[in-house]
Amino acid sequence: MSEKKENGFVQNTLIPLAGKMAASRHLVALRDGFALVMPLIIIGSVFMIVSQFPIPAYINWMSSVFGPNWATVVGWATNATFNIIGMVACIGISYQLAKSYDGVDALSASIISLGAFLLTIPLTTDKAGNTFVPLTMLGSMGLFEALLVGLFITDFYVWMIHKNWQFHMPDTVPPAVGNAFSALIPGFVIIALVWLLRIGIGFTFFKTIPNIITVILAKPLTAVGGTIWGALVAEFFVSFLWLFGIHGANVVGGIMAPIWLGQMGQNAAAVKANKPIPNVVSQQFFDNFVHAGGSGETISLALMMLFFAKSANLKAIGRLAGAPAIFNINEPIMFGLPIVLNPVMAIPFIVVPLVTVIITYVSMKTGIVARTMGIAVPWTTPPIISGWLATGHISGAVLQLVNFVVGGAIWYPFFKIADRQALKQEKEIADKEAAAKN
Structure with missing residues (x-):
């Protein structure tokens, strides 16, 4: 297929289809709801780099100045940002969706959705008998529940409001009080149903609502283990x-970690015994080569936006996403461009890491590149450095560079499409503003 035909397919078929999907009520609510977490993600990224900057001299200096627990103290800010994005996304998605319907108080709908979301999360009890909600489940690990609750619970709430399942207060009652009473019946029905659902799932082998996706994903992933096919599926x-918007690396990593960490341990034991390294696929295979620059290897895209974008919007996102991407943090670009819920960007986001898996596996399997030695290189270590440390050989750094070039070549045409679209939108806005002034 010629380049002209490819561009024609993308411009005439793919982009109009993506536009129709993006204009749907629910996708708009997801997009705008996720936008609410962007400040938290950017702020959290900065504190994450501060707490995990991969230079021993820096870590030693921070420990000498602020004490041995300084990273934990910095982590408080990370907990206050990254670890509540699921909860904030639930509120944002529900609010934006409810706002798109007539006759519905969006704030009341979002509060009821928040209660339903918290009800899906299993509580944890410590040795002292204190019960609390695990903070991690309010963050990226809880985004799946947040997405479902924000959409389905809100639609159910709206349906009940439109069916007039509500208390009507006199017109003399302040609107805030009236809205609160209107939410009583729908809110009670929703909380009661989610409560019964949680009890019912407790009698199944799933045990908890968040376990459902884990169990569903666990079987196909564990069946293929540490093979190249397993790596591709994972x-x-x-x-x-x-x-x-679900942190895929966290979800899949939680399932595959026992396999990948076990293979990492086997590699480390082989190096210690001066034996050949047995495994290609390990935790470092993903952390330092497939996810170098973040999931989807978006560092190439971040640098293209930073240095080559013509639109002001993409340049601004590039400035925000560039520095975190060097330390393998790509949430700013995931939610800022966005890649989340973006049908066009979904293509390279899936293809690039799969190609990277194949290149990395073949290179290590054939001996062209040294295999990872089982050293737990911090995941925030910048690429090139991490490749050298993980393999103990310069070939690891070269392989990362090759992966960036190949990944960048795949990302480039989609970057150009996004840049042209953003530039066109900016010009239209500028023309409208100019016409309004005249």
């Missing part, structure tokens, strides 16, 4: 989940 799920 990486597909990482990218696929991210496209819906």
